[in-house]
Amino acid sequence: MSIYLDNAATTYPKPQTVIESMANFMTNIGATSGRGAYEKALQSDMLVYQVRKRIATLFNFNDPKKVIFSLNATESLNIAIKGILKKGDHVITSSIEHNAVWRCLKTLERDIGITISVVPFKEIGEICRKYNIPFLVDAAQTAGVFPIDVKESNISLLAFTGHKGLLGPMGIGGLVINWEGDLNPLKSGGTGGDSAYEYQPDYYPNRLETGTLNVPGIIGLGEGIKYIQEIGEDKIHSKEKLLLRYAFNQLQKIKDIIIYGPKDSEKIIGVISFNLKGKSCEGVAYELDQQFGIMIRAGLHCAPSAHEIIGTKKVGTCRIGIGYFNEKEDIEFLVEALKKVNKLSEGNC
Amino acid sequence: MFLEEVRVTFIEPCTADANKMRFKAKFSRDISEILPYLNAQIKTAQYNHTAGNLTFNQGIKIITIYSDSLAVAKIINETEAYEMSEYIQDLINEIYEKKDDIAPLFETRKKPSAFEIYKYLPKTNCRKCGETTCLAFGTKLVLGQYQIEKCRTIHEVEYKEKLDRMMGILNC
Incomplete structure (x- = not known):
């Protein structure tokens, strides 16, 4: 007999539908998304799009193109923090941040010279709303177990991981971008289309998604969210x-x-x-x-x-x-x- | 649901603009009966009843709906292809639901010329729309690339009469 009480690290077990959907994709479709002109590649594209939309709905967001897939919440936080901050910028953060936020900020403080202020958690959203400052929220532990509304909470960027409350597999996460400002891509590489252009495209999601996507992970995540939405x-x-x-x-x-x-x-x-x-x-x-x-x-x-x-x-x-x-x-x-x-x-x- | 599925079958770069893509999608059923209703509702649409197709613009995108399929040019990426497919599916289903309250239009709508449109623009070349001249704006307005709302000057009180005439021409 075993009892798993480490769900804050990763949830376990996963719904059977998560496992089956991933196995089904790998067995019966298997094609990469955004890279093929044949039917199975288009099926793969469609499945990825459906999960983007499901995530957007979950967080009350209306633009699936600006739901970006990443490895996990840590990568999403890095994309947001390093993609926005420039020398001389000032960041307000809370006193209880995970290293995914804290190490990012300390590294930028040391390497490019930003300043960090620590303020009580509750005030951050209010300050951002009042002064129109981009507001980044780390939802690694809350997505899936607590309703999040990016519009109502005035969230500009929402970083989440798939393998915790969203009941998906490890290795898939994302970033919701409810913000019009410039986000410099962390990585450069292939995006499928527009290959003759020598830089990252400026449109989403391709601007921030480069290299082959983790399609089985995305599909598993989609099933995890579906499970949550069905239960409530x-x-x-x-x-x-x-x-x-x-x-x-x-x-x-x-x-x-x-x-x-x-x-x-x-x-x-x-x-x-x-x-x-x-x-x-x-x-x-x-x-x-x-x-x-x-x-x-x-x-x-x-x-x-x-x-x-x-x-x-x-x-x-x-x-x-x-x-x-x-x-x-x-x-x-x-x-x-x-x-x-x-x-x-x-x-x- | 009248139209159950719009399945993307083909995506490729646009021949005219390598930065853009176009795609084709198949409908899960024949929708010819809805085309005249779509024509009535989409005021900027060009409908050919004999050939069974209807074309309209949305921003820079050119959308053509056939009885069994859809073709869209000038999208930016795959995500937009799926977004557009869903949009068209919802549009067709919505029109189907409302069709008893819509008078179908079987004729091809006469498209106003850019010069006709220009006659009713303010002709101030104010550039607030982003174009250097009112004629350039008028040309894109006819093509459906702009909406009349983008011309801020025509919405000023002194141009009210011109705006009313313009709305009439554009069937707004």
């Missing part, structure tokens, strides 16, 4: 919230547990960070895996600034990531296992 984001969010609330209540009953961050399930999306007093997070994760078949994350989770705030930058934390396919029994089993791990002598953990 609200329903997914409610189930995860209920499980989260239950987990909070049960975990708090464990002796010597320290739970970090807000304790209100309304304020967070699917994750709880904790430590057992006197035990290393890596040791706890190891015992949970080896003795009980429970998979959780341990460490800094690529977000050192968030750990700085909660005071765990040196020791890290255990983190459970709850997903739509988890059940109450998984939490019950985790709590029982943690009680047992708690009783182990320090040397064992």
